[in-house]
Amino acid sequence: MTGLSRRARAVAACAALAACTTPERAPPPGPSPDRPAAASADVPSTLAALTRDPTARPARVVQTGRDTAGLAVSAYTYDLPDVNGPVLLDVLERDHAAWIVVLAPPSGGIASFAPAGGVASRIEARTGARWAEITSGPLAGAFVEQKKGVASVELKSVAWILAHDDHEIGGWLCHEGRIPGVIPKKPVELETACQAAVKGKLTYDKGLVFSPGLSGPHEIRTFANCTQAWNGWAESDTPWGRYKRSFSCTYDPRKGRLLATVAGP
Numbered sequence: 001m002t003g004l005s006r007r008a009r010a011v012a013a014c015a016a017l018a019a020c021t022t023p024e025r026a027p028p029p030g031p032s033p034d035r036p037a038a039a040s041a042d043v044p045s046t047l048a049a050l051t052r053d054p055t056a057r058p059a060r061v062v063q064t065g066r067d068t069a070g071l072a073v074s075a076y077t078y079d080l081p082d083v084n085g086p087v088l089l090d091v092l093e094r095d096h097a098a099w100i101v102v103l104a105p106p107s108g109g110i111a112s113f114a115p116a117g118g119v120a121s122r123i124e125a126r127t128g129a130r131w132a133e134i135t136s137g138p139l140a141g142a143f144v145e146q147k148k149g150v151a152s153v154e155l156k157s158v159a160w161i162l163a164h165d166d167h168e169i170g171g172w173l174c175h176e177g178r179i180p181g182v183i184p185k186k187p188v189e190l191e192t193a194c195q196a197a198v199k200g201k202l203t204y205d206k207g208l209v210f211s212p213g214l215s216g217p218h219e220i221r222t223f224a225n226c227t228q229a230w231n232g233w234a235e236s237d238t239p240w241g242r243y244k245r246s247f248s249c250t251y252d253p254r255k256g257r258l259l260a261t262v263a264g265p
Contacts (some may be wrong), residue, residue, distance in 0.1 A: 041104055043082055044113050047155065048138035049079070050089055060086070063237045066095075069164050082106070085152075105153045110144050110252035113155070119144070125168045135197070143169055162224050170224025174253075182226040184253045187213065190220055194230050194249035197260035204243070208236040226253050234262070 005232055049056045055074050061077040072093040077086050085105040106112035107135040111119050114247035118136035125131070126147030134140055134155075143161065145154045158178070161170050174184045185193065191213035199205050211232035218232035228251040235244040249260040 043080070044138045047051060047087070047101055047113075050076075050087075051101065051157070054089060054091060068162075071163065075086060077127075088203075092163055093159065095159055095163065097157060098163045099157050100160050101155040102152050103155075104151060105146075110146065110153060111137055113142075113144065119173035123172050127168075129168065131169045131172070145169070165224040167221060167223045172224050173224070174226040180227050182253050184226050184228055185221050185251055187220045187222075188230055190230065190249075190251055193251070193258055194247075194260055195234075197252065197258060198234050198247045198262055201247075201260065201262045202234065202236060202245075204236050204238045206237040208234060210234050227251065228253070 046057070054074070057078060057080070059076040059078050061075075063075045063076070065073065067073050067090065073090045074093060076091075078089065080087050083106070087105075088102040090100050109256040113119060114137040118134060118140070120133050120135050122131045122133050122143070130146045131146045132146075134142045134144065139155065142155050142157055145156065145201075147154075156166070156169075158167075158173065161173070162179075173179055174182060174193045177183075184190075191210075194213070195210055198210075199208060202208070210232075213220045213230050213232060218229040218230070220228060222228045230249045231246070232249075233244050233246045235242060237243075246263045247260060249258070251258050
């Protein structure tokens with residue numbers, strides 16, 4: 001299935017391009033004697049119920065396939081009261097706690113996903129996307145992503161974020177101690193450790209300077225699995241003049257292992 005992990009219009013697109021698998025079943029269009037309609041509920045409670053059991057309400061479309069990360073998912077499309085437009089739910093086959101919901105924001109904005117004060121702003125990515133955490137209510141523990149210039153919002157479970165290596169918020173989770181038993185290095189600490197490791201591999205280090213590790217295109221990155229990487233360059237004086245060499249430095253906090261490689265010659 002095409003684009004299931006980030007799809008405000010994916011179901012319609014897949015149907016048009018015949019890029020999705022045939023729906024595994026045709027859900028009933030409405031209540032039936034053996035499947036009564038779910039009781040009316042507020043949007044957060046309804047969404048929370050669906051993430052626990054996608055069959056809690058009849059889906060308009062059910063499909064199976066693989067998302068852009070190559071992971072097997074089941075995809076559901078719902079028409080829900082009090083929501084403008086379809087509600088899209090993808091659930092990871094290997095871990096049903098990993099899910100993403102794509103929908104138009106409620107009339108009250110993302111604050112409507114939780115009781116008063118239950119939505120906390122977390123980070124603003126360089127892409128312009130904004131991330132918030134739902135801290136109370138039925139959806140507590142989920143994260144909301146608002147992409148720049150996109151009308152829909154995406155609700156994601158932490159398990160989905162980790163499974164898809166969503167490093168923007170995943171790195172934040174790591175540095176906030178949200179991943180049990182894993183402690184990444186602070187970026188400035190990793191920069192210092194990598195510089196020392198790279199310097200030890202250079203034959204000439206007079207006048208040595210490094211690309212910035214805390215900003216710019218060679219910035220240190222922390223991924224959703226808490227591994228960290230810095231791909232940059234080191235420039236120094238040599239008998240033939242100034243010479244710049246690229247390097248790669250990675251750190252695995254689970255093993256406490258730092259690895260640096262320097263491009264030749």
